[in-house]
Structures are given as C-alpha cells and as structure tokens.
Amino acid sequence: MDPQLVDTQPASVAAWLERLPYTNLAECGKLLGQGLHQLGRVQMDPMQRYKLLKLYLKALDRYYPLLESEAQSGDAAASPKMRLLAAIGVKLFANLFMAFKQTLNEKLARRHGLLEREQPKQELLLYTMMAARQYLNISQQNYCPLPGGFWLDCHQLYGLALQRGWQDKSLAGDDSLAVIYRQLLLLGLTATNRLSTADMQLARQLAYELAKQVELLPLAQLQEGRQGYVLDLREDAPPRYLPAKPSPSQPDCFLLEFSGALASMRKSLAxxxxxxSGGAHPMLNDEVRLLTSLAEEWQRPRRRRHRREDAHAAAEIVAGVAAIWHRVNGGSWQPADAAPDEDGSHLRPPSSPCLLTVANRSESGYLLRGLPLEQPLRAGEVLLLDLAGAAQLCAVRWLLMQPASAEVECGVEILGPRPQPVRAMPSITHSGDNFQRGLRLPASADSPALLLLPGHPFSQLREFRLRDENGEQLIRVSRLHQQSPHFQLMEYRPSDQF
Incomplete structure (x- = not known):
C-alpha cells in the first residue's frame, strides 16, 4: 500500500478499529498487524504516531484475551489452525514492538526547547519495554524464536533508562521499567520451549513476581570471581552462564544475583x-515439579549429555498415548482381551501419521524437523517414532516453531522400544470408572517393566488392575520413572511381590 494512502486521522482509525471482526481471530490479527506495519511506513510527528498507537493498544486489549483463550485450549504446534494463529499473533506483537521503538527513537532524535516535558519520552520508553515483554511472552508461548537484534534492543532501552535516571519510572498499575527489564531477563534465560502451555503460564507468573528480588551486580564491583548468569548490555543475547570475574573495564557487564528469588522459591516449595501430602493433589505436585526445575535452572543451566551426529532420514511419527495404543494394537480400538460387549468400532480412528526428518541423533534421542500436520506435537508429549521399520517410544523434550514456514523442530528422548498395548484401572475405584488405555515397556536387562499412562495416576504403592492379551493381574507401582504434564512412566511389580 502507498504510504500516502494510510489513514492517520485518529477519529477514522478509531472507527476502523471498532469495526474489526474480533471473533475471527485469524482475520482480525492479520488486519491489526498490517495496520501497525503500514503505520510505521508513514512520516508523521512522533506524538501523532504515539496517539494512534494508543488506539491500537485499546484494540489489542479487546483482541488479545480472545487469542489467549484460544491458545489455552490447545498447544501452539498441535494443529494447522493453532500454528496459523501462533504465526499471526507473533507477527502482530513484533509489529507493535517495532512501532513503539520507532516512535521512541523519533521522539528522542528531535531537538526541543529547554522547557519540553520529559514525561512523553518516559511513557514511550515504558510502552516500548512493555511491548518487548509482550512480544517475548507470545513468542515463547508459541515456541517461536526471537529475531536477531531483540536482546540488544532491550539492553539499549534499559541502558537509556539508566543514563537518564528513569529506571524506577512506571505507568499506573504496572511495574517499573527496571522490574520489567528483569522480567525479560528471567524469561530469557528460562528454557520455556521445554514447558507445556500450563507450565509456561506458571513460569511467566513466577518470573513476573520474583523479578523484584533479582539484583544486577556490576562486575566492576565484585569482590571475587563467581560462576553465574552474566549479562552484557553490548551483546545481542540474554544472560549466559559464565565465570564472572571482577572487571572494572567492563561497566556494561552485570551478574544476576538470585539469592532473594531462590529463598522465596524454597519457602514456596516447602x-x-x-x-x-505426597501425591494427593496432582496440580500441587505439578507446581512442585516446575518450581524445583526452575530453581535448578536459574542457578545452573542444563548441559547436553551426549554428542550428536548428523543424520538424514525420514521417520514416521504418531503422537499421544491413545493414538500410539491404536497403532501398536494393530490399527484397532478393540482390545485383545475385550469382552464381547466391548465394541470399539464406534470410535474414530486417530489422525494419520506424519513424516518428519531426522536432522541428527545421539545415544539418548533425535532432533526432528518438518510439518507435523494433524499430529499433536507438544512439549512433554509421548510419541512413537518409526525409523526404517524399527519403532521406538519417545518423549518430546523441547519444541521450536518457525512461523514463516509452519515447520516444527523438536528434540525427543528415547524412552524404550516399541511398547505393548495394555489397559489399567486402579483396584480401588469409584462407580463408573473404566479401564484406561496405556502402554507397557517390558522388563529388560537394563530396566524393570514400565507402565505409561496419561495424566497423573502415580502414588507410591498404588495398586492397578492391568489387562493385556494374557488376561488380568494385580500390580503395584514401586517408583515414578518419568513424569510430564501429559503422561507418567512408572515402574511396577506384581502385587504379590510386595
């Protein structure tokens, strides 16, 4: 569109924003993103642009809750529809961040009289930092990588605040600029692409709350060397885990001090x-698991355990416990041990498998790339990976999505060989309980027998009725082997061995 044809009149822009199809998330998101992009191409007074951007913020206050509600109903990479909304949302908030950054730079570049008020510049800086925070949030929520220059922009914005003494400024009802910056840093060093949607929301909430207790210690003022997360305002990177040495010649380098935040986390964990009470409340146990993981990560990042080798092969993927059960049960919902009245013919078949490229492999897993089509790839999901006719049960450990191509990249860990279909139900049940489809990894020389069930059924020594093609037996769970938001892998033995 010709920049001269872009509407810059507040009244007509407000009327256009009011008419947008907010319930059509894809169309509305595209129109808002295009409007922000076109707005950045027009030459105008920065305060006029600022006024128009505030109108867009009101529209986003109406649109974003609808988009977030839809995102919470399914993971970003779980379907073509969700991947499309993810790409639109990320692009929209990228354009919002760029528009505020442009407006701030234009305002700062103009020469004004001595009596000009500083408040508009402070507000623009705050709105730009808040837009950066929202852009980071939605990128992480949708497992999308950030573009080059993002972190350098954030560091320069914070450096500007320090230079002008504005770091403690805030807008009504929000955090100060310094706290917003620390929130960005905490989220930036957290491996959110390993988290489920629910865990990511909790991690973001923790980062927002605990950022006030994180300090930035100048390396120039350190008394001795330490190991920790080091921040360099001159680099386009989030804090990195490095040796931190006293360095008077590096005034732009800081060490993140987590002692206050970690003390609060330990108190919450206790x-x-x-x-x-040891497993009676699954949601609380999930929160304990996440808090423990974040506390470890904020002190020391994960390290790669095995060397990876390049690979070029196609693997057939089936994701989700139910779909894998159907696949290893010979493409049928009918259990081998089913009674005559247990007919599974009315159940819909699962989505067709997809083909993903194996980009590299290690002793513990694979790096996969491609279009998952209808397969619900998500962090913490279980999948069956068939490579050259040899099937393995795996778990998705991290996820990354490329919005421009809708291609997904994920790292998967091998759990074991091709599983066996089983059904399980607690021996002590409520009226109406039914057998649940699960997967069994038989005992081997290196591992005991393992039972994988969806959800969170684990508690120490819990007894199950386990059915397979050989009939039914009573088993007790002896140890939790692995856990994710979508499944639990448990060691078990026959009940009479306890």
Missing amino acids: QLRKTS
Missing part, C-alpha cells in the same frame, strides 16, 4: 510439599 509449603507446597507440606500441602500436597
């Missing part, structure tokens, strides 16, 4: 463990 309270949650006391309340959860």
